[in-house]
Amino acid sequence: MSSKARGLADLGNAFDDGALSNRNLIINGAMQVAQRGTSQTTTGYGSIDRMILSLSGATATMTQETLALGQTDLPSQFRKFARIATTTGNNNCGLLHRIEDVDTAEGEVTLSFYAKGTNPASGSFNVFLYQGFGSGGSAGVSTTAQSLTLTSSWQRFEFVFTLASLSGKTIGTGSNLEIDIVQPDADTGTSAWTLDITGVQLELGDGPATPFEHRSYSDQLQACKRYYQQKNDSGNALASGIWYSASQVLAYGKFDTTMRAAPTITVSSGDFAKCYTRGTSRDTLDSSPCDNIDVNETRYNLTVGVSGTQGDGTHVQLNSSEAIYFDAEL
Amino acid sequence: MEHSIYTNCKYKALDGQNTAVIATINGVVASVPLSVDNRDYAEIMRQVDAGTLTIAPADT
Numbered sequence: 001m002s003s004k005a006r007g008l009a010d011l012g013n014a015f016d017d018g019a020l021s022n023r024n025l026i027i028n029g030a031m032q033v034a035q036r037g038t039s040q041t042t043t044g045y046g047s048i049d050r051m052i053l054s055l056s057g058a059t060a061t062m063t064q065e066t067l068a069l070g071q072t073d074l075p076s077q078f079r080k081f082a083r084i085a086t087t088t089g090n091n092n093c094g095l096l097h098r099i100e101d102v103d104t105a106e107g108e109v110t111l112s113f114y115a116k117g118t119n120p121a122s123g124s125f126n127v128f129l130y131q132g133f134g135s136g137g138s139a140g141v142s143t144t145a146q147s148l149t150l151t152s153s154w155q156r157f158e159f160v161f162t163l164a165s166l167s168g169k170t171i172g173t174g175s176n177l178e179i180d181i182v183q184p185d186a187d188t189g190t191s192a193w194t195l196d197i198t199g200v201q202l203e204l205g206d207g208p209a210t211p212f213e214h215r216s217y218s219d220q221l222q223a224c225k226r227y228y229q230q231k232n233d234s235g236n237a238l239a240s241g242i243w244y245s246a247s248q249v250l251a252y253g254k255f256d257t258t259m260r261a262a263p264t265i266t267v268s269s270g271d272f273a274k275c276y277t278r279g280t281s282r283d284t285l286d287s288s289p290c291d292n293i294d295v296n297e298t299r300y301n302l303t304v305g306v307s308g309t310q311g312d313g314t315h316v317q318l319n320s321s322e323a324i325y326f327d328a329e330l
Numbered sequence: 331m332e333h334s335i336y337t338n339c340k341y342k343a344l345d346g347q348n349t350a351v352i353a354t355i356n357g358v359v360a361s362v363p364l365s366v367d368n369r370d371y372a373e374i375m376r377q378v379d380a381g382t383l384t385i386a387p388a389d390t
Contacts, residue, residue, distance in 0.1 A: 042356075043331060043332050044331060044332075044334075052331055054331045055332070056331075056332070096331060135366065135372045135376065173366050173367050173372060174367065174369055174372060250344075260367070261363075261365060261367035261368045261369075262363035262365040262367065262368050263363070263368070264355070264360050264361065264362050264363070264368060264369075264370045264371075265360065265361040266355075266358050266359065266360045266361070287359045288342065288350075288352040288359050288360070288361050289361065290350065290361035291342050291344070291349035291350035291361060291363075292349050292350070293350060293361065293363035293365070294363070294365075298361075299349070301342065301344060301349065328368070329369065330369065
């Protein structure tokens with residue numbers, strides 16, 4: 001065999017072994033990153049990064065769970081999984097994931113994941129993709145739904161979908177390709193069910209699915225921060241600026257990484273931060289402190305409770321047990 | 331996924347220029363950028379255009 005043929009054969013073997021990178025379009029498919037916390041009971045984003053709990057009238061908790069060391073039910077690289085424990089089911093309750101830009105994929109794609117649990121009233125879940133063309137874009141299109149039936153043992157499931165052609169479509173802002181694993185639309189049963197899931201992977205092409213592409217925690221955390229980031233460590237530096245007046249500070253602070261869009265910003269309380277002045281500091285008195293927000297930075301336009309000196313420079317720092325949240329999710 | 335609920339929308343301004351929308355989103359006060367790529371701003375403006383939501387002018 002020539003050296004070139006040998007090289008191609010080795011590359012093919014590497015592909016078969018799942019060694020080639022950036023095959024998986026899903027961020028945080030191994031459920032490693034949970035910046036917001038490890039449990040949520042409200043609909044939307046709230047615990048595991050990039051994963052949406054869709055309640056749709058149901059009552060459920062989504063948690064990040066840890067696999068036992070030495071477990072052999074899943075490949076040994078897995079450490080975490082997501083659990084949706086529904087006490088009162090309803091149609092369209094389940095797990096969603098949105099991939100930025102609807103034109104990321106076209107034609108056939110292959111979705112795979114590991115799952116176990118119990119099933120909704122009708123005996124199975126629906127799995128489908130939804131092409132969302134965004135604000136100002138064409139109407140969204142769903143693929144044909146396929147059926148998923150869980151057992152009490154971990155299994156790897158694989159589905160091939162054919163996405164609608166993008167020809168003639170208009171793509172608006174915030175377009176995305178959504179993965180839905182949900183109680184079927186026609187199943188309004190209220191029976192309790194549980195979905196345990198990890199290793200979610202979406203690849204271009206009609207399969208078969210390649211082995212799950214494991215990524216380091218730091219890689220996934222960085223990827224997640226494009227959509228959401230927060231500062232919640234006491235003393236986190238937020239910004240540097242000036243006392244614009246005796247009771248108002250203007251300061252600019254950078255995000256950890258460039259975000260998908262200018263984020264919506266919330267804080268834990270009005271006195272989330274302190275502004276230093278002449279050997280002391282003043283607590284903020286402002287629960288809506290940010291403006292002039294773009295994808296890289298925000299201005300802190302802060303009302304401060306006790307006066308500083310107009311024209312002085314200042315350092316803005318997070319107070320103990322407080323937090324600030326930057327949300328640019330889809 | 332259910333839509334968020336937006337109330338108490340009001341512009342924030344400095345030197346007479348609007349710089350953000352301050353809104354209560356699902357009960358939490360938030361600073362929303364003036365960017366159509368932001369899903370909250372896009373939804374707020376969709377509701378404003380539909381006549382179901384108003385944004386109060388900034389304090390002067």
